[in-house]
Amino acid sequence: MKILRIIFLYLVIFVACMFVVVTVMENWSTDEQMLFAFFTPGILVWRLERKRAMKLRQAYEVNSQRSYGLSISEPVSTQPEGIRREQQLTDKGHQRNQGQGWIPKGESITIAGRDIGGMLYVGTPLLLNSRGYREKSRPYIDLALSVARVGADKAGEGMPHWPGYSDITPVCRATYLDWLAGGRSDVSYEPGYLFLYFYGLERRCLQDHPSDAERQDILDEVLRLMSLYPNDGSVQRYLGEFAQFVQVSLSNPSDQKPIFGNPGWDVPLAVMIKVGGCVGLGEPLSADWLLSWFLCHQDRSLRTPATRCPEEFQALFRLGFEKRFPNGLKVTKSRKQLKVIYQAASREFQVELKPMVNGQPVVDISGLRKPIEIAQELADxxxxxxxxxxxxxARNPDGRSSLEALALLPPDLWSLFSSENLEQLMVWASDRVSEGGLVPVVEVLTKLGGTRPDGIGKRQFTDAADALARIGFGMAPDPRFALRGPKFEEPVVLFKLGAAVERLENVTQTYRAALMKLALSTFVAHADGQISEGERKLLKIQVEQAEGLSDAERIRLSANLEWLLVVPSDMALLRRILKEMGADRQADIRAAVVSIAHADSSIHAAEVARIERIYKTLGLDPAMVYSDLHAGNLVDAPVRVRAAQAGQPGEVIPAENVGRLDAARIAAIRSDTALVSSVLGEIFAMDQDVDQDVDADVAEAELLPSPLGGLDPKHAALVREILDREHWPEDAFADLAERHGLMPAGAMETVNEWAFARYDEALLDEYDGYDVAPEIVAALRAELEGELC
Known part of the structure; x- marks a missing residue:
């Protein structure tokens, strides 16, 4: 019919032109008359056909109002002119005519000897206007073009950035047809072939306005294509934007579910419409929709806990939201309305979306900042x-269901992640406390972890203490402050804290000083192999009279005393620490010890004996005790060391000078107590909480580039050698640190703080030497090899 129409028009115009030649162009040459008579009808017919095609195009592309309150305005098209169609418009929509146009799903066509399923365009391509990147529509498979026998270009070397079937080489056409015929799932093909196929799906869905059922089929196909190339940024971006656009037009905003993951940069369109609709209608936001908006926002700031345990993070976010906004969060309405322009991946057309919810325009939330700031506070x-x-x-990937993991959850989540075993743990701990509190450390770790451990590491022991603290029970010693932790065969002391404690490490400096003073005193008491009743009473009095402690800290100090009375302090460890500190620090240590004797403004015989034992244990001359005691600004007079008894007559002892307390001297004694805290804390304390920031000295030191960035040169060199062994004996590690000019205890602390900041795990685990974390070793070796390359 089209051919007949063109022939008829040509003949009519030809006759008219001949009449013009005979009547008007008599003086023209014969050649000029012939050119006019034959070429003018052709030009006029071409213009008439183009105008006709434009009318059909405009009639066909008038967008209908979408359902569910969403409307799409008339497309902002880049091809209003020069369009030639080989399709026909019927009352049922756009259909193929003699193998031309869209091949629907379920049908197939044979092209170049290959049977190819539907969902693609076949035939003479549409002509685009001059503003397009190509003159011919990209997705159309033009049957008139040549195709190579073998598709040998899987790598897409002949494919341009924006491929079009009419522009690629015959070999690329054959390769593309092979990919289509092979199920369109072979990921060994260059993604450019996928895009060439996607261009047709995109055009069909957004330009031809098929039924919702067909649009859903196209959407499902696009989502399938995205799953083939999960790591290709271009595929995820372009196909993802299309999927969002179509999903919005197919769904009811009231049925939209929150999105808690956003691989892209911009907030998903569905979230923009739902949240903007609520804001526009004046409805308060729920916890889920604020969380969805926040997690999809480009300004969000998330740390490892939010990504490692997302369910718990989201549950805790909701609980915090409900406490702060029980009636929902009211958001100030913006004047700007949401308008989205979808730019086709093929660059052949645009579609503008102006969504409506319940008859009201959707508010553009992209400029709102206050709700995101509130969400960030809740997330933090x-x-x-x-x-x-x-x-x-991180240290126990398979331990999520253990009692220890459950106990480490914030108490607010216990009702959401409940377990009868947690109640049993509380009963077990309460029974052990009532029996005296002494429990083998192996039993505690087995009860919490579910399996008997092969050894005890510092972090494992710290986790156990934190888990018990969450249910209101303490464990002495606390590995953060004690002189040493228990060995495999030794007990620990369980006791009631009085209330659940979130962070055991949050104690005062006074408590640290009192604990170190107690550890030193019990060390002296154990020096002769037994603890007398008098020593026991004196130690308890020391706990009761310790000043500046809270009730909770005094309870913890008493429990540590019970453990220190049962488990002797490690003298070898003390000697090694003293050796590490060097002779220049012995004076500070002696001053700290003497300050303990001066703390009550009098010196007792028992105190003198204890100080002598300390000096002997530390390898100091006991004779120095008396000179050190008199150097403490006491009255220069004989000191009572024992009660007077009748004996041989001799010189009269002067009366004991019992003067009034001097306020200046009391201030000096308190200053000495601070010295006890700083010096003893440095010597006896085990590693402090590894979650603290890196030392200021390290931060200010010359930093090395990745992968050892954050370490000064000495510690970086130490780490490189640490990687050579899975386990370092204490002596070997001490020698290694000495070679690098470092003290072992300080070096281990610095290295572990750096490792936690970078890998969320300690590099060295101290127990019977130092175990090196294999995961960090593997990661560092890989990075160091890359640095060498």
């Missing part, structure tokens, strides 16, 4: 509460 609180649980999972 949730992540802080999950720090211990997250780090436990």
């Amino acid at each position: 609180e949730a992540m802080n509460d999950l720090d211990k649980f997250s780090r436990y999972l």
Whole structure:
């Protein structure tokens, strides 16, 4: 019919032109008359056909109002002119005519000897206007073009950045047809072939306005294509934007579910419409929709706990939201309305979307900042509460269901992640406390972890203490402050804290000083192999009279005394620490010890004996005790060391000088107590909480580039040698640190703090030497090899 129409028009115009030649162009040459008579009808017919095609195009592309309150305005098209179609419009929509146009799903066509299923365009391609990147529509498979016998270009070397079937080489056409015929799932093909196929799906869905059922089929196909190339940024971006656009037009905003993951940069369109609709209608936001908006926002700031334990993080975020906004969050309405322009991946057309919800325009939320700031505050609180649980999972990926993991959860989540075993743990701990509190450390770790451990590491022991603290029970010693932790065969002391404690490490400096003073005193008491009743009473009095402690800290100090009375302090460790500190620090240590004797403004015989034992244990001359005691600004007079008894007559002892307390001297004694805290804390304390920031000295030192960035040169060199062994004996590690001019205890602390900041795990685990974390070793070796390359 089209051919007949063109012939008829040509003949009519030809006759008219001949009449013009005979009547008007008599003086023209014969050649000029012939050119006019034959070429003018052709030009006029071409213009008439183009105008006709434009009318059909405009009639066909008038967008209908979408259902569910969403409307799509008339497309902002880049091809209003020069369009030639080989399709026909019927009352049923756009259909093929003699193998031309869209091949629907379920049908197939044979092209160049290959049977190819539907969902693609076949035939003479549409002509685009001059503003397009190509003159011919890209997705059309033009049957008139040549195709190579073998598709040998899987790598897409002949494919341009924006491929079009009419522009690629015959070999690329054959390769593309092979990919289509092979099921369109072979990921060994260059993604450019996928895009060439996607261009047709995109055009069909957004330009031809098929039924919702067909649009859903196209959407499903696009989502399938995205799953083939999950790591290709271009595929995920372009196909993802299309999927969002279509999903919005197919769904009811009231049925939209929150999205808690956003691989892209911009907030998903569905979230923009739902949240913007609520804001526009004046409805308060729920916890889920604020969380969805926040997690999809480009300004969000998330730490490891939010990604390692997302379910717990989201639950804690909701609980914090409900406490702060029980009636929902009211958001100030913006004047700007949401308008989205979808730019086709093929660059052949645009579609503008102006969504409506319940008859009201959707508010553009992209410029709102206050709700995101509120969400960030709630997220920070949730992540802080999950720090211990997250780090436990990092060290024990399979331990999520253990009692220890459950106990490390914030108490607010216990009702959501409940377990009868947690109640049993509380009963077990309460029974052990009532029996005296002494429990083998192996039993505690087995009860919490579910399996008997092969050994005890510092972090494992710290996790156990934190887990018990969450249910209101303490464990002495606390590995953060004690002189040493228990050995495999030794007991620990369980006791009631009085209330659940979130962070055991949050204690005062006074408590640290009192604990170190107690550890030193019990060390002296154990020096002769037994503890007398008098020594026991004196130690208890020391705990009761310790000043500046809270009730909770005094309870913890008493429990540590019970453990220190049962488990002797490690003299060898003390000697080694003294050796590490060097002779220049012995004076500070002696001053700290003497300050203990001066703390009550009098010196007792028992105190003198204890100080003598300390000096002997530390390898100091006991004779120095008396000179050190008199150097403490006491009255220069004989000191009572024991009660007077009748004996041989001799010189009269002067009366004991019992003067009034001097306020200046009391201030000096308190200053000495601070010295006890700083010096003894440095000597006896085990590693402090590894979650603290890196030392200022390290931060200010010359930093090395990745992968050892954050370490000064000495510690970086130490780490490189640490990687050579899976386990370092204490002596070997001490020698290694000495070679690098470092003290072992300080070096281990610095290295572990750096490792936690970078890998969320300690590099060295101290127990019977130092175990080196294999995961960090593997990661560092890989990075160091890359640095060499």
